[in-house]
Amino acid sequence: MPFLQLEQHSLHYRLDGADDGRPWLVFCNSLGTDLRMWDGQVEALGRHFRILRYDRRGHGLSSAPPPPFTLAELADDVLALMDHLAIGRARFCGLSIGGLVGQWLAITAGHRFDAFVFCATAARIGSPASWQDRIDAVLSGGLSPLMAGTAERWFTAHLRSDAPETVRQFMTTFAQTSVDGYIGCCAALRDADLRPDLGRIQQPVLAISGKEDLVCVASDLDLIAASVQHGRHLSLPGRHIVNVESPDPFNAALIDFLVA
Template sequence: MSVAVHHVLDGPADGPVVVLSNSIGSTLHMWDPQVKPLVDHGFRVLRYDTRGHGRSPVPSGPYGIEDVGGDVLDLLDRLEIGAVHFVGLSLGGMTGIWLGQNAPERVRSLVLACTSAQPGNTQMWLDRVKQVRAEGMAKIAEGSIGRWFTREWIDAHPDEAAALREMTATTPAEGYTACCELLADLDLVPGLPKITAPTLVISGADDKALPPDHGRVIADGIAGARFEVVDHAAHLGSYEQAERFNQLILEHLEGVA
């Protein structure tokens, strides 16, 4: 059953809508570096907190990818929005893949960033669930920052790193673990050829969580998809290399328009 996720709208009321979908352990604020550039180019930006995260409801797990994808469709219906450009990172990118496969009429284009169609590492995700249930989110948050950013970025931006670490530390444990369980056995690879939306896949060269090989599988599976690898970017490449990500996203969206 869908839940009414928390959302924020920015930009002109008549602009083409771009939906930004967050990673596990984050909120819609992970997209702060993208909002102004998109709005300045005439887009209406719709950000939301994935269920179990931020200010969205936290239903009991487990969650399926059809649940987080269904929440997006419910949000668009509530706002009376038809087809959108969809930009997702990590879990948000997987949500975009599901939408492209199951609701193609609602997807004008896709940007799939630092993500995977089959994350793998099943036992790692299940071990993380056990750790959160035993110890809470604080230790997870410390590890997340080390995956999200390169050490050079963390050392150069200690205040931002601390704020982003707190974003994960304050994520509801139930929402986080339910999404971990979702990721543990997810496999969207067989349906990749069904996606017809113009697609850009972006990977971070230094992403140890979901290395570029994952992005390549997605790009190879979607007809006509463009694949880009961004240097000096770990898992939250949209934040660490915001200028380059913004350039790629805008090129893609304006090319489709």
């Protein structure tokens, strides 16, 4: 398993797709998940791209520096991986906090990317007070009390009933996330508001919402698509982890948008 060792933490990553000069695609996970959340995308997108997936600091097999984290630090992890692997330019797809990381990269390091897909995200997710409450709750009681509510926010009742093993795997990963990694990312979410800067994003953007997502509603993705210079919004069946709820239309949308 490959790791990139940085000054205060290590990043676990995985490469998929043939190493034959095809363009790069970077996937960026949501809070409380690991790189396996994109398993349903690898086969279809790997026919067109060399894929980089990684575990965010404090998630999966990646270690965590002391919290709190900033959105800039989370984005710097992506650039550090790209530099380590000599990736000059890439396409990017991120979900939830991964989409916020992508927005930061599009605003501050857009010259490194050809196109962006922002999924189930917003330029301002929640409120500072709500994220501070989440941090305080996790510091007091750990992640276990959040399990049931998280599963309901992430997946529709239909998927929870028809694919219980998928849900179980996601929730096991959530439970194994380090407290430092989780609250560090909550701090980044607490402090991030990119709404004033969306108009600076020049690269093509596809914003994808889940039709039943209660975390980042469709209007959040509408705002992103309308605010960037070249954006459009697509809504697919599902809640927050929309790539798992609607894998086939999700994959088709990415291929249609990202393949030149």
